[in-house]
Amino acid sequence: MTAGARPVVVLVGPPGAGKSTVAALLGEALGLEVRDTDSDVEAATGTAIADLFVTYGEDRFRALEAEAVATALAEHRGVLALGGGAVMRPATQEALRGHTVVFLDVGLAEAASRVGLSSSRPLLLGNVRSQMKGLLDSRRPTYEAVATHVVSTDGRTPSEVAEAVLILLA
Numbered sequence: 001m002t003a004g005a006r007p008v009v010v011l012v013g014p015p016g017a018g019k020s021t022v023a024a025l026l027g028e029a030l031g032l033e034v035r036d037t038d039s040d041v042e043a044a045t046g047t048a049i050a051d052l053f054v055t056y057g058e059d060r061f062r063a064l065e066a067e068a069v070a071t072a073l074a075e076h077r078g079v080l081a082l083g084g085g086a087v088m089r090p091a092t093q094e095a096l097r098g099h100t101v102v103f104l105d106v107g108l109a110e111a112a113s114r115v116g117l118s119s120s121r122p123l124l125l126g127n128v129r130s131q132m133k134g135l136l137d138s139r140r141p142t143y144e145a146v147a148t149h150v151v152s153t154d155g156r157t158p159s160e161v162a163e164a165v166l167i168l169l170a
């Protein structure tokens with residue numbers, strides 16, 4: 001770990017907000033490395049997230065995720081995308097204090113249409129729109145509370161969202 005290292009920006013928001021997509025664009029634009037805690041958990045366990053939910057259960061996944069977030073916040077200097085539910089853990093809310101945190105906001109219609117019927121998001125299996133509504137309603141106050149900035153993504157391309165984030169960081 002490098003002393004004093006911290007991400008330039010941490011992206012939070014629900015599935016379909018575009019965290020991973022926008023993080024990649026920001027990394028390119030800023031010439032910085034991109035890290036995504038979902039990928040970190042998959043690399044650490046050698047297992048896809050959807051399989052982790054089945055094999056270990058959500059609680060175990062959340063514990064692994066919290067560890068991955070704490071490590072990345074402490075040692076990553078580039079752009080960091082968090083898993084969509086990571087902010088719901090109080091220890092993670094605490095760990096995010098003092099960081100530049102951007103909530104990529106998205107409305108129900110666009111979020112549901114972006115994630116579609118992908119089977120890689122275990123929390124959205126079944127009725128995607130209804131699961132997404134519950135998730136957005138219950139999490140929105142937390143996304144807003146941990147964020148230092150909010151960027152709306154509705155009706156914007158990933159490049160336009162990345163541009164809006166770059167303006168905030170300038």
Ligand SMILES: Nc1ncnc2c1ncn2[C@@H]1O[C@H](COP(=O)(O)OP(=O)(O)OP(=O)(O)O)[C@@H](O)[C@H]1O
Nearest residue numbers: 014015016017018019020021084114153156157158
């Ligand atoms: N602004 C946007 N406009 C249209 N489509 C988008 C936008 N941002 C992302 N997408 C598309 O939505 C899908 C989900 O994006 P992405 O995987 O980046 O979301 P995420 O926030 O990382 O989700 P998760 O929490 O599940 O990791 C992808 O197919 C991506 O191409």
Ligand SMILES: O=C(O)C1=C[C@@H](O)[C@@H](O)[C@H](O)C1
Nearest residue numbers: 015038083084085121122123
């Ligand atoms: O919103 C969530 O709870 C999740 C989002 C994804 O990033 C993954 O971390 C996983 O599918 C759970």
Ligand SMILES: [Mg+2]
Nearest residue numbers: 019020038081
């Ligand atoms: Mg992602």
